[in-house]
Amino acid sequence: MYILGISSYSHEASCALIKDGEVCFVIEEERLNREKHTWKYPANAIAQCLACEGITMAEIDHITFFWKPELEILGNIKHVLKYFPQSLNLLRASSGGGELSVLNRLSLKKGIGKKIAQQFGLKKVPPVHFIEHHLAHAASAFFVSPFQEAAILTLDGRGESTSTMMARGQGNAIEKLAEITVPHSLGHLYAAVTDYLGFKPFFDEWKVMGMSAYGQDTYAASFAKIVDLLPDGTYRLNLDYFSFHTHGSSRWVSDLFLAIFGPKRRKDQAYDQRHFDVAYALQKTIERAGVHLAQGIWERTKSDNLCMTGGVVLNCLMNKKIIEESPFKNFFFQPIANDAGTSLGSALYYYHQILKKPRVEVFESPYLGMQYSNESIEAVLKEKGVPYVRTNNIAGDTAKHISQGKIVGWFQGRMEAGPRALGHRSIVVDPTDPAMKDRLNARVKKREMFRPFAPSVLEERAQDYFIMPKGQASPYMILIADVKEDKKPLLPSITHHDGTARVHTVSRKTAPEYWQLITEFEKLKGVAVLLNTSFNENEPIVATPQDAVNCFLRTELDVLAIGDFLAVKKP
Numbered sequence: 001m002y003i004l005g006i007s008s009y010s011h012e013a014s015c016a017l018i019k020d021g022e023v024c025f026v027i028e029e030e031r032l033n034r035e036k037h038t039w040k041y042p043a044n045a046i047a048q049c050l051a052c053e054g055i056t057m058a059e060i061d062h063i064t065f066f067w068k069p070e071l072e073i074l075g076n077i078k079h080v081l082k083y084f085p086q087s088l089n090l091l092r093a094s095s096g097g098g099e100l101s102v103l104n105r106l107s108l109k110k111g112i113g114k115k116i117a118q119q120f121g122l123k124k125v126p127p128v129h130f131i132e133h134h135l136a137h138a139a140s141a142f143f144v145s146p147f148q149e150a151a152i153l154t155l156d157g158r159g160e161s162t163s164t165m166m167a168r169g170q171g172n173a174i175e176k177l178a179e180i181t182v183p184h185s186l187g188h189l190y191a192a193v194t195d196y197l198g199f200k201p202f203f204d205e206w207k208v209m210g211m212s213a214y215g216q217d218t219y220a221a222s223f224a225k226i227v228d229l230l231p232d233g234t235y236r237l238n239l240d241y242f243s244f245h246t247h248g249s250s251r252w253v254s255d256l257f258l259a260i261f262g263p264k265r266r267k268d269q270a271y272d273q274r275h276f277d278v279a280y281a282l283q284k285t286i287e288r289a290g291v292h293l294a295q296g297i298w299e300r301t302k303s304d305n306l307c308m309t310g311g312v313v314l315n316c317l318m319n320k321k322i323i324e325e326s327p328f329k330n331f332f333f334q335p336i337a338n339d340a341g342t343s344l345g346s347a348l349y350y351y352h353q354i355l356k357k358p359r360v361e362v363f364e365s366p367y368l369g370m371q372y373s374n375e376s377i378e379a380v381l382k383e384k385g386v387p388y389v390r391t392n393n394i395a396g397d398t399a400k401h402i403s404q405g406k407i408v409g410w411f412q413g414r415m416e417a418g419p420r421a422l423g424h425r426s427i428v429v430d431p432t433d434p435a436m437k438d439r440l441n442a443r444v445k446k447r448e449m450f451r452p453f454a455p456s457v458l459e460e461r462a463q464d465y466f467i468m469p470k471g472q473a474s475p476y477m478i479l480i481a482d483v484k485e486d487k488k489p490l491l492p493s494i495t496h497h498d499g500t501a502r503v504h505t506v507s508r509k510t511a512p513e514y515w516q517l518i519t520e521f522e523k524l525k526g527v528a529v530l531l532n533t534s535f536n537e538n539e540p541i542v543a544t545p546q547d548a549v550n551c552f553l554r555t556e557l558d559v560l561a562i563g564d565f566l567a568v569k570k571p
């Protein structure tokens with residue numbers, strides 16, 4: 001049985017295909033339409049999922065959608081009445097995608113079947129099932145986790161109206177335990193401060209997390225008043241500090257917030273210590289709330305196992321605290337934690353919860369996208385006129401270039417699902433060079449100075465370099481670890497200002513080519529770590545050989561290692 005899951009008209013539109021409960025493909029539309037965090041109907045991703053599996057739309061048994069529009073309408077009506085008359089502004093406010101009014105968006109969501117009929121020229125489309133957003137998030141984690149029973153915590157900006165859900169998973173069923181609804185939302189709190197600091201909400205939250213390492217304790221006490229942690233393990237935002245619940249994204253914070261924390265930073269304004277201190281205070285508040293919620297769901301379930309997902313779970317500093325300070329022993333963080341994962345989650349929810357089919361899959365590999373043969377890669381290199389050599393030792397030859405200080409684009413195997421480059425579409429460099437971070441930024445990445453770069457380390461060697469929280473591996477780069485004191489001087493370009501690193505542990509089983517590359521680098525430099533950043537330049541991560549070659553030609557990358565081919569620029 002084939003189920004095709006779709007998410008769109010919010011952010012991170014995507015498509016997923018499962019067959020008899022096994023995950024076949026998950027592809028984010030942004031990689032194909034080249035629009036970061038795109039909200040658009042994922043026509044390309046749907047077509048790719050079908051093409052990769054070699055089937056047609058007519059062979060799909062069910063389509064699932066990541067959202068229940070009628071629940072959103074109901075929630076919005078209640079919300080508008082509660083905050084009337086200021087809330088009338090919301091009827092015109094922009095959506096997550098920023099281009100559509102709420103009313104427009106709802107009609108599009110209801111029209112998903114029509115879109116599919118149009119795209120594939122069908123009179124009759126497979127039945128479309130609308131799945132509640134946070135249940136789709138929850139399903140994306142629990143049904144592919146290694147646990148037969150677990151506590152499930154989902155945290156994002158908002159679903160139809162839920163922002164936070166506590167649930168219990170048992171076998172092939174998920175049972176809701178508690179929900180928090182908007183405007184009380186940790187995702188919206190983070191988005192509000194992201195906007196306040198002069199960045200784009202639902203887009204640049206990474207930057208704020210990076211900034212927090214440079215902050216001091218100036219505002220932590222005042223900021224703590226913004227979130228009330230309740231005795232039942234849930235929380236509420238203190239709405240005196242916000243305006244988004246009445247004005248949407250045109251006005252995120254209130255005059256009270258501005259009076260206490262100072263004026264909003266303009267996009268072009270230089271950073272000062274106050275900005276870093278507010279980021280710090282926000283981050284500490286999120287971590288405290290995350291640990292509180294984890295404790296709250298543990299009290300309700302007394303489980304040893306915790307599954308987490310939703311956009312806020314990309315906050316890996318919070319995840320570290322939850323691992324360290326909650327009573328749970330085992331953890332599964334769904335790597336496709338943002339809304340891209342709800343295409344998959346909606347399909348899994350329908351298969352297990354509605355159709356009551358048994359569990360079959362444990363998520364082990366994030367490599368769920370397209371792959372390309374050497375023949376098709378070579379054709380692209382020829383077409384673009386790029387000089388190259390073919391090698392039967394791509395890992396060894398590439399490692400030599402990295403050890404000589406070159407910036408290398410590494411393109412191998414199936415594309416990663418989720419927001420992180422995990423060694424199949426990565427830029428890799430030597431992490432021991434103290435000047436590398438600046439060089440990488442000047443030549444390719446163009447990031448703000450306060451954003452860290454992450455390390456990839458051989459899974460079996462992670463403990464030699466990093467203090468992994470509760471000994472957890474981090475195969476999806478969704479956890480933070482402290483860099484061991486004696487290794488900090490050895491790894492200057494991946495050690496963040498606060499002494500941490502967002503570690504990616506590389507398994508020989510799931511990423512053999514990348515594992516081999518790090519192994520070859522270790523033979524040359526004695527360090528089983530590479531600096532790994534996404535293969536892109538201010539654009540979605542490259543997906544196809546064409547994207548990779550274009551990025552190589554456009555930027556100051558030194559080397560492109562793609563399939564069995566090496567292209568090296570003349571100095």
Ligand SMILES: [Fe+2]
Pocket residue numbers: 133137156157158159310311338339
């Ligand atoms: Fe979400």
